[in-house]
Amino acid sequence: MPASILESLKAGGKKLTKPRKALLEILESSPLPITAAEVHARLRKGRHAIDLVTVYRNLAMLQELGLVNPVGLHEGQMRYEVRHGREHHHHIQCRGCGLIVDLLLCPLKKLTDLVERQTKFAVEGHALEFFGWCPQCR
Amino acid sequence: MPASILESLKAGGKKLTKPRKALLEILESSPLPITAAEVHARLRKGRHAIDLVTVYRNLAMLQELGLVNPVGLHEGQMRYEVRHGREHHHHIQCRGCGLIVDLLLCPLKKLTDLVERQTKFAVEGHALEFFGWCPQCR
DNA sequence: ATGGTAAATGCATATCGATTGCAGTTAGGA
DNA sequence: TCCTAACTGCAATCGATATGCATTTACCAT
Incomplete structure (x- = not known):
């Protein structure tokens, strides 16, 4: 532990x-x-x-x-x-079989500043998921 | 209609x-x-x-x-x-009052290609939401 | 127009994920 | 070792969504 x-x-x-x-x-x-x-x-x-x-x-x-x-x-x-x-990361899930795969990337560091400027919110977090079809199901 | x-x-x-x-x-x-x-x-x-x-x-x-x-x-x-x-867009929601605001942006067009290459999935869509504190609640 | 039919609706009931109230148990500091 | 706040299990409950079925409705072909 x-x-x-x-x-x-x-x-x-x-x-x-x-x-x-x-x-x-x-x-x-x-x-x-x-x-x-x-x-x-x-x-x-x-x-x-x-x-x-x-x-x-x-x-x-x-x-x-x-x-x-x-x-x-x-x-x-x-x-x-x-x-x-x-590491902070996101996921992609298959619409066919439900398979979940880690995505070791996050494109949102810069974008967060932009969002804060646009909305005057204090951004605390985000959710990003991709959906699609895995090699077996496509 | x-x-x-x-x-x-x-x-x-x-x-x-x-x-x-x-x-x-x-x-x-x-x-x-x-x-x-x-x-x-x-x-x-x-x-x-x-x-x-x-x-x-x-x-x-x-x-x-x-x-x-x-x-x-x-x-x-x-x-x-x-x-x-x-337009395709995303949202930000306040953790205090639940306020939802449209974000007229999407940074994921290019990223989708990268994800497809990395995972061999056929990407069909994505979900992106931001969370934070609105001007009233922060 | 009208009549036949697949699609759609309403009602009751069920399911599923998650939460709450409460009485009994346990971890861990004094 | 003792005391108490934190924790647990069980039962009941809740909120969102789904299903079965009998009835109704839109729309296409006559």
């Missing part, structure tokens, strides 16, 4: 419970964003069954602390990925 | 029913993406009450025909905007 995560938890007055630890390990071992239901299913298989509600509550808390990113792929459910040790 | 919409409906074997017509008028009169519930509420006020289910079914159909765009702002519900007569 990375020290930076432990520190953030402590700073937020959060405890490192067994269910929480198991959940964080699942998240860290997942190379792509996963849903709450998937986290729950993997914990069940791995003999660390915790309640789905606990998964949701922890994901919400981790998001508030900035430790996980929500990824909205318009599937009717959210996905989450840990932030620690990973 | 724009001819291009009528043509698309006809091409898809769809009828121009009274509920559908009223719904399309609401969508066209909305400058920003709106939710199914909002469409339903406005129709109710405007003495054209139609069932919420009909709103959902029509939005799904219009999306399949490519006449409306879904806009996912991570609110737990989708928003929709008509496509006809509007």
